[in-house]
Amino acid sequence: MLKKIVANAFEATQDIQDNAVIMLGGFGLCGIPENSITALVKMGVKNLTCISNNAGVDDFGIGLLLKTRQVKKMISSYVGENAEFERQLLSGELEVELIPQGTLATRCMATGYGMPAIFTPAGVGTEVAIGKESREFDGKTYLLEHAFKSDFAIVKAWKGDAHGNLIFRATSRNFNPLMAMAGKITIAEVEELYEAGELNPDEIHTPGIYVNRIFKGSNYEKRIEQVTTRLKA
């Protein structure tokens, strides 16, 4: 019997230790594993290396872990929304590796596909290329970028089942399925948790083989960074 369902975020994340390398799904605050971040803050694990496209905002998302100084290093593509992050970075308190967004996504994908590295043109001729191997294909230069190694990947999905199959909703998919494939241990928190067999196999985005632990999250805030609307005519 597969035993992937756990009670909550605390049970799912209890063996995450100081110095762990963690991938966290989400784009901005969209599709972030809110329950697990809260659990990590309460557990107080320290010196984390976080791989995530963004660093949250000052008081939400990964910003909560930054505020409590639990993050040693961030690996991200864009961190413009977080003043505390920028402060810690400029003062040298926080180690940061900024990498192109497509490179970040594809390095996760490579891990999940069992490939050690990729070649990408992103960053050629920039400081991102410093110290990296490059190679020419058909007259164009590409950088060699390695697949990510991480201890845990924590993702957020819309629906999941007891086998760990996941379905994402709208643009909250983003990095989640890629990171789900890339964790040594993958934890998925979902809004709706089903018995195996209840989800349509044709609609699964992430097959359960990639997911080790799954739980039904609660009290999702789903904060929006920029509420933009139009007026009804």
Added chain:
Amino acid sequence: MLDKFGIAKRIAKELQDGYYVNLGIGIPTLVANYVPNNIEVILQSENGLLGIGPFPYADEVDADLINAGKQTVTTTHGSSFFDSAMSFGMIRSGRVDLTVLGAMEVAENGDIANWKIPGKMVKGMGGAMDLVASAKNIIVAMQHVNKAGESKLLKRCSLPITGLGCVKKVVTELGVFDIVPEGFKLIERAPAVSVDYIKEKTEGNLILEGDIPEMILD
């Protein structure tokens, strides 16, 4: 001289029927408001949406549905969602016809800098490095000079580079410039802007051929 809406309006004239287009944050996002009615353009958002619709009505706002600028958006007829690797897959493999993005500096050889001011501002490159490394056609939308009044159309970029030799066209409040092997070729002047004024505000090599027409926006 153009305001930011004018810059967006002028760039919208570059759109062609059937184009897949990625619009960056800031002025580029405004281009979506001026897509001519007689053509179909599909907007790509690198966070995983093809077919960006208009902003939602207040009662339609969906936290799971945002654009790359983290603004709430909607889908439109024929939209699709995908993950971030596929998103950059379609960019890298050359499926996106046009990329419009902002910049801090553009050099006369087409280099662009828009992601970092050392010691001052570190926001990150987001998807910009991937886009400029692969897009077939890149138009930069930006102000002609920085806050200190210095030209942003330069001989060489002074800030950390985002991509090399990739920009094809620059649209500023003063005019439209094609990047050609010799430098910035002035194609059109903004309304009521003289060639001399553009010359004065452009540090990079400016190429003037014949009479430079004033742009027609409507």
